[in-house]
Amino acid sequence: MKRISLRVRPIAGAALAALVACTNAPGPKTETKTDAWLNVLSVNVGNLDEVVDKTCGVAPYQGGLCSIAQEEIIAANLARLRPDVAFLTELVDSGRCEADSWEGDTDLLCTGAPDRDPKEQVRRLVGDDYTISCASTHATCVAVLSERVTLHGCAAGELCLDGNDTAPHPDACGTMGSRTSVSRIDATVDDVSFALIPVHALNALNQDEDPCRLAQFNLALEDVSTGADALIAGDWNMDPYRAPDAFPSGIYWHTQVGPEARFTAHNVPGDGSTPTPTWATAATLDFVLSDFLQGECDVLGETEGTTRIDGEDLATMDHRAVWCALSR
Numbered sequence: 001m002k003r004i005s006l007r008v009r010p011i012a013g014a015a016l017a018a019l020v021a022c023t024n025a026p027g028p029k030t031e032t033k034t035d036a037w038l039n040v041l042s043v044n045v046g047n048l049d050e051v052v053d054k055t056c057g058v059a060p061y062q063g064g065l066c067s068i069a070q071e072e073i074i075a076a077n078l079a080r081l082r083p084d085v086a087f088l089t090e091l092v093d094s095g096r097c098e099a100d101s102w103e104g105d106t107d108l109l110c111t112g113a114p115d116r117d118p119k120e121q122v123r124r125l126v127g128d129d130y131t132i133s134c135a136s137t138h139a140t141c142v143a144v145l146s147e148r149v150t151l152h153g154c155a156a157g158e159l160c161l162d163g164n165d166t167a168p169h170p171d172a173c174g175t176m177g178s179r180t181s182v183s184r185i186d187a188t189v190d191d192v193s194f195a196l197i198p199v200h201a202l203n204a205l206n207q208d209e210d211p212c213r214l215a216q217f218n219l220a221l222e223d224v225s226t227g228a229d230a231l232i233a234g235d236w237n238m239d240p241y242r243a244p245d246a247f248p249s250g251i252y253w254h255t256q257v258g259p260e261a262r263f264t265a266h267n268v269p270g271d272g273s274t275p276t277p278t279w280a281t282a283a284t285l286d287f288v289l290s291d292f293l294q295g296e297c298d299v300l301g302e303t304e305g306t307t308r309i310d311g312e313d314l315a316t317m318d319h320r321a322v323w324c325a326l327s328r
Helices: 013-020 068-081 121-126 210-223 248-256
Strands: 038-044 085-089 130-134 141-145 181-189 192-200 230-235 286-290 294-299 322-327
Touching: 038 068, 038 230, 038 286, 068 121, 085 121, 085 192, 085 230, 121 130, 121 141, 141 192, 181 210, 192 210, 210 248, 286 322
Parallel strands: 038 085, 192 230
Antiparallel strands: 038 322, 085 141, 130 141, 181 192, 230 286, 294 322
16 A cells, blocks of 8 residues: 555644535436446445344444345335446445344344345445346445446446455454455446446544554555546545545545546536535545536435335445446
């Protein structure tokens, strides 16, 4: 990882509150598939263990999507949107469902897991029309519409649970963030090849933890994305626009993302206004970036005229999906 020297300037609580309260900029206001060159979705489907009338245990779910009812709602909305490329994080793979979790509440993912078909949650979410490749954690995957996008090294229609080239967990992370990852798989659309890089960065809560997130940002924005055009998306667990100087990872972000940098954040308004929140109506933690595409994004359920991907009734997700129409 390249070493950088950054000066952190603390941000006062009142100033941060004012930044959080900034007016959300409008997106393209479309909740259907467009005629753009690439329709892209990024969503963290985790639910903070919040399911109506019950909680999902840390083991085995670890904050991932644990409700079958919620899973079915998300799957129905994904089928309606039918993205060309979908980045999904905080998935629960079948390997977490050990024998002691196979009985109990029938809405819990692991109850009856050996008999569930399809076996893997990511396949149940996106359906049979997609080719899927995942990071080595199996908690973060990218799914592409097989008729539109080819993944290199993962056959059309297949689920490649270890298909992504996953970067080693940074030394700066130690034992933190075992389910987080930065990975890459290359793709081709209309004879144009580029890297797909799904990101789930550490939720660093203080300066002692931020070096891990900074290392993951560096992996995604420099090391892993070298040698190709890149489409990068996921849960970055940092709002570098409402608190740009609060952490070294936020300062570093602005050296790599913006009008004078390599990458464009497609869900960040070009006029410099604060991006629409993707987490708890208060912060933008989820981003879709590229260095070769143009276009804008909606945040489903936050952009006017759109609805949450997890529905309006159950609605257990703490993040909101980012839905982008991108062109070359």
